[in-house]
Amino acid sequence: MYVCCLFSFLPLSHCSPSSSLLHFADCNYAKGRWIADSKRPLYSGFQCKQWLSGMWACRTFPRKDFSFEGYRWQPEHCKTTEFEESEFLKRMQDKTIAFIGDSLGRQQFQSLMCMASGGEWRMDVADVGYEFGLVKAPGAIRPDGWAYRFTNTNTTILYYWSASLADLVPVNATNRQTDVRMHLDHPPAFMRRYLHRFDVLVLNTGHHWNRGKLKANRWVMYINGEPLEDKGLVDLHAAKNLTVRSVARWLDQQLPSHPRNLKVFFRTISPRHYRDGNTTPMTRGSKVSKDESSDVVIASAVEGTRIKLLDVTALSELRDEAHISNYSAKTTNNVSDCLHWCLPGVPDTWNELLAAQI
16 A cells, blocks of 8 residues: 555655555654754845845845854654755646745745745746736735746746735725724635635734734724624634634635645744844754644644644744844844744745645
8 A cells, every 4th residue: 555645746656655654653843853954055045036025035134144044954753855946846746835824924935936946047937926816906015915837847836915814805995094804704815716726725824913913904803794792702812713713614624625635734823032133043952842733723723624734833933043133124223023034044944844744
């Protein structure tokens, strides 16, 4: 009997015998250690300008220490291979990989674009955002997402901004200054509309679940089509919990009849740190030994479903030196970015773990 095709798009002829079943049973990608690797980074932070936002390209900052780029994650009891862009694109031939989430999801999307292109300028990549309605609306600063296709393998990689994973509907569609209905029990309209086209879906949410973000975005929570009156759910932790469980439950119901054998991953939260300017790697240690996830909300939401957990929280917690911090040219004396990551950097590891589990 052959088993690896349960976890892969590869044909049966490429699978290994069932002796590898023990490997999958023991493997926990979130448990392991960071080790130095002279082959890192996987791409150049200088050269990947086609996909990488300047605000995350730390090689262009006045920062002088880039030792954070020279580490890779080694999972415990897991056989891993070096990420290789041509092999990855071959595996993903005729496939669509979709990221839906907040700005950390956008970082993961840009990371995968740099990894899949080798960080080099590619003439064989087409902008296909229009196929998914991802075009800049009049008066908007940017589109709601991006979609690119590697034409040689017909591999599409896209990102859609949905920071809360709730369905957002303006009270007045013609007036961008009005309140926005935040339907906690409905998945985003973009996901519902284009789900049938996805082969891999990666979700994330977390850092927009605070009062400041809700107020700034004029999000008004709704449930069952009515403004939220349940005082228990007014607590944002409970509201977030309801939303991620609602999305997970809806997706789980779609999977048996999905036309493309969709694989869904829910990425756990990316940690925020508060050590401005730290450049010393692994001050918190280099190893994760625990079996359970640090993100209880997401882990419990996918438990018992067909959705896989992309568990990156604990391993990312060890890498506080790899944030944008106060090195960005846009940084002021009072504000540092200890949430987003330098690229190349930690999100590359998230994508290596994703690629290993597809």
